[in-house]
Amino acid sequence: MSDLETQKRPSVFARKDVKQTVYLWVIFTAIIGYVSATVQARSMGASASETMSTTIHMIRVFTWVVAPVAGLIAAMAATTLIAKMHFGDTPPDEADHQIRNSPRATSTWLIVSSLLCLFAVVWGTIVLQRDNAAILDPAAMNVNVTGQQWVWNFDYVDNGTVRSADLYLPVNKPVVFHVTSKDVIHSFWIVQMGIKIDANPGYVTETSVTPNKIGIFDIRCAELCGLYHAFMQTKVHVVSQADYAAWIKSQGGQA
Numbered sequence: 452m453s454d455l456e457t458q459k460r461p462s463v464f465a466r467k468d469v470k471q472t473v474y475l476w477v478i479f480t481a482i483i484g485y486v487s488a489t490v491q492a493r494s495m496g497a498s499a500s501e502t503m504s505t506t507i508h509m510i511r512v513f514t515w516v517v518a519p520v521a522g523l524i525a526a527m528a529a530t531t532l533i534a535k536m537h538f539g540d541t542p543p544d545e546a547d548h549q550i551r552n553s554p555r556a557t558s559t560w561l562i563v564s565s566l567l568c569l570f571a572v573v574w575g576t577i578v579l580q581r582d583n584a585a586i587l588d589p590a591a592m593n594v595n596v597t598g599q600q601w602v603w604n605f606d607y608v609d610n611g612t613v614r615s616a617d618l619y620l621p622v623n624k625p626v627v628f629h630v631t632s633k634d635v636i637h638s639f640w641i642v643q644m645g646i647k648i649d650a651n652p653g654y655v656t657e658t659s660v661t662p663n664k665i666g667i668f669d670i671r672c673a674e675l676c677g678l679y680h681a682f683m684q685t686k687v688h689v690v691s692q693a694d695y696a697a698w699i700k701s702q703g704g705q706a
């Protein structure tokens with residue numbers, strides 16, 4: 452028996468390639484987590500509603516929770532690509548120590564994935580439930596939203612027959628949007644308020660939000676809807692209650 456065979460197997464973490472993978476794992480997790488969380492949250496602009504604040508928080512948490520998974524995959528791919536290059540027709544010496552042969556690695560992967568999915572489902576359901584509660588709020592105002600190639604129209608059904616192409620909303624008042632389309636499927640998206648819902652022809656979908664900041668924010672179509680889809684955007688003007696009443700009157704409606 453040779454010395455090699457009688458030797459105790461060293462800990463897997465003593466191996467150079469495993470160490471390398473662990474270092475890379477930490478580095479990639481930090482980069483992926485930071486870039487994904489920050490870029491996503493910042494690209495949508497500062498929050499203009501509680502819904503958006505919750506959404507940004509949720510994006511950050513979910514991204515950081517899954518960043519180690521992405522980081523591990525990237526680290527293993529990098530280690531493999533760099534350190535395990537093999538040329539020639541014969542199989543490499545160490546062709547048979549893959550993780551797939553390890554029941555411990557497989558079960559860890561399965562359990563961690565399941566827990567992550569469960570975490571996302573539970574948290575997401577609670578947040579959705581809370582966001583949707585405003586739809587039932589009797590104090591909410593109602594706005595009908597109609598998408599068509601390639602504009603949005605807003606009808607202020609609580610204020611007579613006022614219609615506009617820019618949306619006007621009073622600050623700190625819950626609003627329910629009844630969304631539909633005249634032609635193809637569009638998607639009504641108020642970027643900084645964190646709400647987005649499909650506009651389907653022949654069908655009314657509902658979403659709601661309470662704007663909590665005075666200012667002008669972006670409305671976009673978030674569903675590829677034809678040639679000028681990218682130009683199907685408008686603004687929402689969030690104003691004080693008094694300014695809103697004045698605007699409604701100026702449009703011939705009753706405040």
Ligand SMILES: [Cu+2]
Pocket residue numbers: 598601636637638672673674675676680683
């Ligand atoms: Cu559209």
